[in-house]
Amino acid sequence: MHIATTHRNTDFDGLASIIAATLLYPGTVAVCPKNVNPNVHRFLSLHKTSFDLILAGEVKLEDVTRLIVADTNQWRRLDRVDQLRDRDDVELLLWDHHLGIGDLNPHWQCVEKIGATITLLVREIKAQQIDLTPLQATLFLLGLYEDTGQLTFSSTTPEDARAAAFLLEQGADLNIAVDFLNMAYGEVQKKVLFRLMRDAEQHEIKGKRVGIGVVHISRHVELAMVVQLYAKIVNADAVFVIFVNEGGGFFVIGRSSAPEINVNTILQRFGGGGHPGAGSATITDKQLTAGVIRQKIIAALHEVQRGGALVADMMSFPVTTVPPDAPMHEIRRIMEEEKIRGVVVEEDDRLQGIVVLWDLKKLRLTKQWNSPVKAFMNRKVTTIAPEALASEAADLMVQKNIGHLPVVQGEKVIGIVTRTDVINYLYGMLPS
Structure with missing residues (x-):
């Protein structure tokens, strides 16, 4: 029996890497630790039966002849495979992007300073010309984005970016990826989020919860992550936030998790656009006010026809x-x-x-x-x-x-x- 496993408190990079290992080593079973990160748990609650994935407690260790470890180089971080540590008849392979000293003694390894472990496996997947399903590509992108801060961390390398491009070409869904990632934010974003939580309106439109907020800002700041986080906190099906610039003009960001609320369609009315689940619009018409824009958004939402698969x-x-x-x-x-x-x-x-x-x-x-x-x-x-x-x-x-x-x-x-x-x-x- 050949198995691939990763560290306890599994993140998306670890999960993605062991699933990728099953593609590179046919016949290998991915073994998931019992404890996983909350966002990974949420992902697995929907996707776990889509992969050849079992829990560590289900493995018959006496049958294991090859152990593939991903995203860690320490035995103590693995879940319930200690019995394999001193087995001379078990081949140990290691895939990792952590360069620190560990106590694994692999027969073969691929360890490099790179943004995410999954990038290393994607390199080999490309070399072997293995086609991915959209689901596999999305999971791999989740692992890559989580460990590179969506390609913004200083540890990110050009190869990480190339791997992300390859996964998008293979059908990775950015909207699904963003939905499962926890997004970090700073002090300025916290203040904006606080204002949204305090002042934004909640509307029930055609059976969907929609949050609509107006926030005044004095300087440029990354706002998309705040809107995304606000939508999650209030558990809204869609949110639209109108940012009022101190120097004049408006910037609207919309997010939707409901197929029947198409952000792109709504924001096109203001000269903006994007995708069904995400979009933005810059409004310079000085005849408009934040209140008028809000009412126009509400009117547009009422006009949206029920759509999507039943x-x-x-x-x-x-x-x-x-x-x-x-x-x-x-x-x-x-x-x-x-x-x-x-x-x-x-x-x-x-x-x-x-x-x-x-x-x-x-x-x-x-x-x-x-x-x-x-x-x-x-x-x-x-x-x-x-x-x-x-x-x-x-x-x-x-x-x-x-x-x-x-x-x-x-x-x-x-x-x-x-x-x-x-x-x-x-x-x-x-x-x-």
């Missing part, structure tokens, strides 16, 4: 269902044969519960496999309607940390949304 467009069907008295060994057989991770439990066409692959791992005794599924199923099932937006399903699965979302019409289950369906939606892989 749950009905992305759900999987027909749904595999079983009765409450079906034995657990039958559930296991169905999951293995149909290659699925969850089964819906129904009785008289009414939803009773759901059992997922993780529930099967809880069975310790042989006799438990003859027990009915109703003894192990989850009875508190989160569901969604077919007319709900696909983005709502994605948000719900992240909030609840669930991998299966039955689609219910009336009392009948007509489909199911899985993490795979959400990934296809997020990365534009739904059939046209």
Whole structure:
């Protein structure tokens, strides 16, 4: 067995590097430490079933013959692989960008002074002409951006920038990357954020929460990160902030996480633009005031038509269902044969519960496999309607940390949304 792992409190660079290792070393399994950073945890709550990824506690160490370590050179930072330390029959490979002295003694290593470890692996991926999926490219960009401060840290090298360009060419999604990154800000930004928190208005427009603020500024300062952070703090679907320059004129920044609120479309009315999720506009018309601009933005938001894919467009069907008295060994057989991770439990066409692959791992005794599924199923099932937006399903699965979302019409289950369906939606892989 060949495994790739990284340090505890895993960041995006560590996670990206072990996933990249599975591409460079076919047959390798990525092993994720139990403790990960909060932003990585949020990412994995939605994406974990999209990768060949297991937890450290699931590894049978006696079967390991190759250990690939990424983004650390110290044994103490690894999670539950100490038994491999003194094994002469285990080949140890190291990928790292930390030049400090460590206690790993690898048989082979690639250690260089560079902005992020993932950059080193991307170099080899390019050399081997391995094509990436948009999801893989986005994760790798997350690792690169996090460790280089989005290419602004002094440790950033030209190769980091070239790697970022390659990942964008491979389909990395900047909007998704930015959403999962924690953005740093200084004292000036803190003051701007405080004013936004204190004075910005909250509006409910077509079922979406929109924050609209006006802030006076006396000098140039990086503002995009403040707007992004404000949107996260107030948990708004979209925010628009009007910055009033001391010398006259206005600068508007918009951010949106809702497909039906297109920032580009709205800010084009002011001579600006950008992307559906992010944009800006510089307004020099002296006839306008901040209040008028705010009202024009609100009017534009009310005019926006409902758009984006619906749950009905992305759900999987027909749904595999079983009765409450079906034995657990039958559930296991169905999951293995149909290659699925969850089964819906129904009785008289009414939803009773759901059992997922993780529930099967809880069975310790042989006799438990003859027990009915109703003894192990989850009875508190989160569901969604077919007319709900696909983005709502994605948000719900992240909030609840669930991998299966039955689609219910009336009392009948007509489909199911899985993490795979959400990934296809997020990365534009739904059939046209």
